[in-house]
Amino acid sequence: MTRPDIAPPGDPRMTTIASIPLSDVRAALAQPAQRAEARWCVAEVAALFELPFMELLFRAQRTHREHFDPSEVQLSTLLSIKTGGCPEDCGYCPQSAHFDTGVAAGKLMAVQEVVEAARAAKANGATRFCMGAAWRSPKARDMVPVAEMVREVKALGLETCMTLGMLDAEQAHALEQAGLDYYNHNLDSAPDFYGSIIGTRQYQDRLDTLINVRQAGLKVCCGGIVGMGESRVQRAGLIAQLANLDPYPESVPINNLVQVPGTPLAGTEPIDPFEFVRTIAAARITMPRAMVRLSAGREQMDEALQALCFAAGANSIFYGDKLLTTGNPQVERDRALFQRLGLRTTA
Ligand code: SF4
Numbered sequence: 117m118t119r120p121d122i123a124p125p126g127d128p129r130m131t132t133i134a135s136i137p138l139s140d141v142r143a144a145l146a147q148p149a150q151r152a153e154a155r156w157c158v159a160e161v162a163a164l165f166e167l168p169f170m171e172l173l174f175r176a177q178r179t180h181r182e183h184f185d186p187s188e189v190q191l192s193t194l195l196s197i198k199t200g201g202c203p204e205d206c207g208y209c210p211q212s213a214h215f216d217t218g219v220a221a222g223k224l225m226a227v228q229e230v231v232e233a234a235r236a237a238k239a240n241g242a243t244r245f246c247m248g249a250a251w252r253s254p255k256a257r258d259m260v261p262v263a264e265m266v267r268e269v270k271a272l273g274l275e276t277c278m279t280l281g282m283l284d285a286e287q288a289h290a291l292e293q294a295g296l297d298y299y300n301h302n303l304d305s306a307p308d309f310y311g312s313i314i315g316t317r318q319y320q321d322r323l324d325t326l327i328n329v330r331q332a333g334l335k336v337c338c339g340g341i342v343g344m345g346e347s348r349v350q351r352a353g354l355i356a357q358l359a360n361l362d363p364y365p366e367s368v369p370i371n372n373l374v375q376v377p378g379t380p381l382a383g384t385e386p387i388d389p390f391e392f393v394r395t396i397a398a399a400r401i402t403m404p405r406a407m408v409r410l411s412a413g414r415e416q417m418d419e420a421l422q423a424l425c426f427a428a429g430a431n432s433i434f435y436g437d438k439l440l441t442t443g444n445p446q447v448e449r450d451r452a453l454f455q456r457l458g459l460r461t462t463a
Pocket residue numbers: 202203204205206209210211212213249250251252281
């Protein structure tokens with residue numbers, strides 16, 4: 117399935133900033149209110165990255181305030197319901213069976229175990245419960261228990277999100293019928309960098325899953341990873357792809373690569389922290405009503421950097437599975453940071 121409104125690799129819209137007259141870029145950037153809901157070409161997003169840091173931050177914060185209370189942060193927690201042994205070869209992932217990372221392949225958790233974990237997360241302040249399985253795509257026999265998980269977690273009063281790999285239209289519909297709120301499926305990177313990271317499935321496979329998810333009436337959680345050795349223009353390419361999904365995702369997780377020994381991306385030059393903040397700001401400006409989520413890599417950031425990310429428009433964080441246990445020191449540190457910054461957690 118192809119989708120005419122998404123620029124494939126080689127499309128003229130996927131051009132580099134150098135080929136766009138500067139006057140055009142300036143004119144586009146001079147109208148942030150109009151630009152916010154329009155389509156973004158890579159050059160325009162790259163031009164955002166090129167802005168002086170304070171100017172970019174100001175524009176992102178201004179956009180953020182038009183749509184959100186800048187003092188509110190939403191918490192999500194993630195449970196791995198099936199860990200390791202994945203047949204895909206995503207170069208950043210310790211759960212891939214292609215790499216020797218010491219992560220053992222587990223079985224799908226029992227429904228009641230998942231429900232107990234969700235109950236604990238809720239008691240610790242989570243409002244959305246995300247369940248992830250390391251699959252290429254769910255098999256028919258998997259759909260019955262995962263649908264049951266959705267029903268039971270939702271009955272606790274939590275929003276539900278799942279990430280199970282690629283979905284066909286029927287599977288997406290089944291999850292929607294079970295009451296699933298969000299489906300997570302990341303684009304990971306720009307189309308012209310994607311093939312350097314993943315060989316077992318194509319960019320178009322990801323776009324097709326996103327189409328199936330949307331057509332089933334589910335909300336979309338979709339973002340990517342930076343710090344994998346991509347260029348700035350490729351980071352802009354990822355943001356442009358996300359922003360041009362129609363509609364753009366309700367949730368946009370921005371991950372900073374966590375380098376895991378044994379994966380091909382271990383040893384990659386880390387991204388400049390300010391470049392990460394720029395990526396958050398570009399996501400906020402181009403997807404003004406999305407929840408922009410600080411996800412993987414947050415624990416490697418110091419508090420000042422996290423505060424800059426919130427200033428750039430991040431308004432959601434992943435707590436990983438930390439909310440599943442009480443008295444976790446990382447949770448206490450996060451709460452203390454929110455207090456120092458005057459941030460409130462919200463649904
Ligand atoms: S599909 Fe998901 S679990 Fe599997 S290797 Fe890729 S990122 Fe890891």
